[in-house]
Amino acid sequence: MSEETVETQEQELDRMRRRRRIRLAAGLTAGAAVVAGGLFWLSGGLQAWLHDRALDSACDGTLAADPVRELVGGAEVTAEVRTGRSFWQCRVSEADEEYEEDGRIDVRVTVSDARDHFATVDATRTDAPLGHGWTGGFAFDPDREDRGEASATVLLDCGGTRGGGVVAEVSARIDRADFGHPEARTELTAVLTRTATAYARQQEGCEVTEGEPVRKVATSVNAWDYEPFASVSGSCAGIVDPRTAARWGVRTAVETAPGPKPVEGCTLGGLRGAPLYTFTASYGPALERSTRDLLDDVTDQRAGDAPDGRYVLWAECRGAVDRAAYVVEPVGGERDRTTDLALDHAGLRTALSAFADRSAKAHDCTVTVD
Numbered sequence: 001m002s003e004e005t006v007e008t009q010e011q012e013l014d015r016m017r018r019r020r021r022i023r024l025a026a027g028l029t030a031g032a033a034v035v036a037g038g039l040f041w042l043s044g045g046l047q048a049w050l051h052d053r054a055l056d057s058a059c060d061g062t063l064a065a066d067p068v069r070e071l072v073g074g075a076e077v078t079a080e081v082r083t084g085r086s087f088w089q090c091r092v093s094e095a096d097e098e099y100e101e102d103g104r105i106d107v108r109v110t111v112s113d114a115r116d117h118f119a120t121v122d123a124t125r126t127d128a129p130l131g132h133g134w135t136g137g138f139a140f141d142p143d144r145e146d147r148g149e150a151s152a153t154v155l156l157d158c159g160g161t162r163g164g165g166v167v168a169e170v171s172a173r174i175d176r177a178d179f180g181h182p183e184a185r186t187e188l189t190a191v192l193t194r195t196a197t198a199y200a201r202q203q204e205g206c207e208v209t210e211g212e213p214v215r216k217v218a219t220s221v222n223a224w225d226y227e228p229f230a231s232v233s234g235s236c237a238g239i240v241d242p243r244t245a246a247r248w249g250v251r252t253a254v255e256t257a258p259g260p261k262p263v264e265g266c267t268l269g270g271l272r273g274a275p276l277y278t279f280t281a282s283y284g285p286a287l288e289r290s291t292r293d294l295l296d297d298v299t300d301q302r303a304g305d306a307p308d309g310r311y312v313l314w315a316e317c318r319g320a321v322d323r324a325a326y327v328v329e330p331v332g333g334e335r336d337r338t339t340d341l342a343l344d345h346a347g348l349r350t351a352l353s354a355f356a357d358r359s360a361k362a363h364d365c366t367v368t369v370d
Contacts, residue, residue, distance in 0.1 A: 059090035064194035067187040086118040114165040114320035121286040125265020128218035133211030137261040150179040157319030158206035165320025167285045168196035226252040226273035236266035262286035281359040284321035305345040317365035326356035
């Protein structure tokens with residue numbers, strides 16, 4: 001046998017050994033995958049995966065699953081739809097209510113037809129505006145101990161016809177969350193806006209007007225969050241001129257950033273933030289029927305100056321808002337004053353008109369003059 005033939009045979013044997021090693025390695029890899037898959041299934045990983053995937057189609061396919069995942073931080077949750085006489089609700093809670101390791105999780109998005117008699121909005125003038133083209137507010141008090149609780153509200157139009165639209169709210173109690181962090185507030189806002197928009201689009205005849213993704217939202221203001229009146233730039237800007245403010249004893253103000261919300265407001269105060277006058281704008285479902293009737297009575301009593309200095313203006317609006325009320329009220333009213341001469345009635349009416357005009361413009365409403 002020649003040396004060339006021997007060398008060829010040895011090369012062929014070497015190739016065969018390498019193929020066997022490759023096959024063996026491939027077999028071991030496949031076996032390891034089967035074992036790993038079994039361990040994944042036995043450890044509950046498959047069940048967790050199924051829970052997670054179920055969020056994508058939860059609540060009739062309307063739930064904004066991705067921001068929910070961010071908020072709950074990997075905890076297993078379930079979602080269900082609840083309906084009542086005048087509302088639709090998507091509720092997210094812990095998959096196992098008896099399992100406390102992941103803490104308390106309760107997130108609810110509630111949607112109602114804005115034209116419904118029972119539709120209401122749990123909002124205040126201290127809420128931070130959502131901005132980015134949304135009519136909505138975010139409520140979180142950074143000074144409260146429970147930092148895992150927050151809520152937000154949004155009004156959605158369905159094509160611009162008067163009264164046509166939905167009002168939606170989200171409330172959250174998540175022990176592991178901290179809504180003092182901007183990221184958590186952004187995620188909860190996304191849960192609200194995306195879920196409410198998806199629901200509205202499923203309703204016949206609702207061509208919902210959608211804002212942009214909310215990239216940053218502030219927190220609520222409190223009575224002690226006052227600033228010098230001379231530096232106002234938000235909801236208190238332009239209501240009272242400096243000369244009138246000095247005559248009224250106004251030195252401070254509590255305001256939110258500018259932006260349309262269901263309830264807007266401004267508080268003008270004296271030294272160290274002591275409140276003197278409050279201005280409030282309430283839109284659509286934020287104006288409860290009982291309050292609306294009461295304000296109608298105040299409006300009807302137009303003869304002369306109001307003894308308590310409380311004045312009301314109204315606006316006609318489109319979409320989910322329908323109607324809005326604007327109120328100015330001295331803090332304490334006549335109870336804290338020995339004479340109505342202490343009130344600048346003409347000045348109060350002028351200030352209310354300025355407040356109403358600016359707020360109505362932001363909501364595409366028209367202040368009515370009877």
